[in-house]
Amino acid sequence: MLPLENTSPAHICPYDQACSYLEQAAKELKLDQGILEVLSNPSKVITVSIPIKRDDGQVQILVGHRVQHSNILGPCKGGIRYHPAVTLREVSALAMLMTWKCALLGIPYGGAKGGIAIDPKRYSAGELERITRRFTSELMKDIGPNVDIPAPDMGTSAREMAWMMDTYSVNVGHAVPGMVTGKPISIGGSRGRDMATGRGVMIIVREALKDKGKSLEGVRVAIQGFGNVGGAAALLLHQAGAKVIAVSSGAGGVYSESGLDIPALKAYATGNRKSVVGFPEAKPISNSELLTLSCDVLIPAALENQITEENVNQVQAQIIAEAANGPVTLQANLSLESRGVTVLPDILANAGGVVVSYLEWVQGLSYVFWDEERVNREMEHLMVQAYRQVIEQSKKGQSSLRLASYSLGVGRVAQALTDRGLYP
Ligand code: NAD
Numbered sequence: 001m002l003p004l005e006n007t008s009p010a011h012i013c014p015y016d017q018a019c020s021y022l023e024q025a026a027k028e029l030k031l032d033q034g035i036l037e038v039l040s041n042p043s044k045v046i047t048v049s050i051p052i053k054r055d056d057g058q059v060q061i062l063v064g065h066r067v068q069h070s071n072i073l074g075p076c077k078g079g080i081r082y083h084p085a086v087t088l089r090e091v092s093a094l095a096m097l098m099t100w101k102c103a104l105l106g107i108p109y110g111g112a113k114g115g116i117a118i119d120p121k122r123y124s125a126g127e128l129e130r131i132t133r134r135f136t137s138e139l140m141k142d143i144g145p146n147v148d149i150p151a152p153d154m155g156t157s158a159r160e161m162a163w164m165m166d167t168y169s170v171n172v173g174h175a176v177p178g179m180v181t182g183k184p185i186s187i188g189g190s191r192g193r194d195m196a197t198g199r200g201v202m203i204i205v206r207e208a209l210k211d212k213g214k215s216l217e218g219v220r221v222a223i224q225g226f227g228n229v230g231g232a233a234a235l236l237l238h239q240a241g242a243k244v245i246a247v248s249s250g251a252g253g254v255y256s257e258s259g260l261d262i263p264a265l266k267a268y269a270t271g272n273r274k275s276v277v278g279f280p281e282a283k284p285i286s287n288s289e290l291l292t293l294s295c296d297v298l299i300p301a302a303l304e305n306q307i308t309e310e311n312v313n314q315v316q317a318q319i320i321a322e323a324a325n326g327p328v329t330l331q332a333n334l335s336l337e338s339r340g341v342t343v344l345p346d347i348l349a350n351a352g353g354v355v356v357s358y359l360e361w362v363q364g365l366s367y368v369f370w371d372e373e374r375v376n377r378e379m380e381h382l383m384v385q386a387y388r389q390v391i392e393q394s395k396k397g398q399s400s401l402r403l404a405s406y407s408l409g410v411g412r413v414a415q416a417l418t419d420r421g422l423y424p
């Protein structure tokens with residue numbers, strides 16, 4: 001176990017929750033205790049000091065983490081998060097989730113995650129560039145296209161990935177496009193990556209509705225978060241005929257029973273510092289009201305721990321798609337399961353991003369680049385295949401979709417570990 005101070009209550013500590021889901025899957029799979037011990041612990045934990053010069057000349061020391069949970073199936077893979085709430089335990093939990101997610105999707109990676117506890121809005125572009133380059137430089141020996149491949153996450157984007165790729169490439173003496181994913185197309189990024197996670201959410205919701213004899217047409221959807229993931233999911237669901245009745249960003253949300261005009265809302269948010277607040281022809285709604293709104297599908301696409309013991313009984317949606325990582329707490333999840341609500345778990349519902357990251361890496365390694373139609377087709381195939389396997393596993397084990405997803409992901413990594421054996 002991580003020798004780290006735990007500052008969150010046990011029931012919402014992301015690392016304890018991740019271990020709890022792992023233990024449930026291990027029980028289902030009747031895993032050997034030694035294998036469970038290996039899988040419960042990250043394979044490498046790196047913490048670095050990042051001294052940077054602020055624009056006013058002062059020196060500030062930041063702390064950066066990179067946790068590599070597993071390299072059993074292939075190189076480690078996972079995002080870099082810039083957010084004030086980043087802790088080593090959170091990064092470790094997200095790294096573990098990435099391991100199961102990649103295995104579930106049949107992608108030859110292990111999980112990793114990194115982060116710095118900063119609010120990027122309080123730093124200039126120049127300061128963020130210095131932070132990112134110094135962080136990359138500190139990690140030089142532990143990252144690379146065959147070792148560990150970062151990607152964007154909350155608070156980072158294609159811009160930070162370009163700085164990471166450049167810093168790494170300058171240090172090794174040649175361009176290495178395969179060392180990060182989610183980078184700009186001009187330096188080897190993949191077409192379709194920007195919409196990939198939202199597209200994956202739309203595909204999984206569509207498949208879940210299909211299994212209930214319904215389609216996306218006219219289905220009433222509420223989405224918390226209107227960033228990279230929530231914004232793309234909203235647009236694609238709207239284009240597919242769903243009625244997106246509410247969306248929110250950090251400062252609050254907007255609601256319209258007849259359905260929001262999502263392209264107009266996107267244009268509005270772009271000119272309003274990414275906030276949807278104040279959008280005309282819609283009523284204001286708070287983030288907490290959005291979660292308990294009468295709707296068919298609820299998509300939390302912002303932060304973890306949003307549906308908790310406090311509000312779970314008021315949640316009215318019959319389908320919840322976890323677009324964010326860990327938006328439903330362990331206890332709330334039990335309550336939703338007992339009420340028969342379909343929870344599409346994060347390691348399945350938000351896997352579209354890592355799938356297209358994998359396709360970007362494949363293109364980068366082969367120096368052959370695909371059109372968007374091919375990227376979307378390959379991604380859809382892997383997402384639908386994983387969804388069907390989860391449904392089959394859930395029927396076989398009479399278990400929730402979450403436990404079925406974990407059982408598949410954990411089971412595949414455990415099998416690989418058994419086949420490889422323990423060195424020495
Ligand atoms: P983002 O920073 O682009 O967007 C986050 C959105 O959440 C913004 O609209 C922001 O205003 C909103 N938000 C912030 N605080 C909020 C609050 N307290 N209440 C409601 N909304 C709030 O981030 P993103 O890349 O869209 O990531 C969102 C989630 O999806 C994270 O949990 C991330 O780990 C997960 N995820 C992202 C990807 C990806 O490809 N970007 C892939 C898999 C999972």
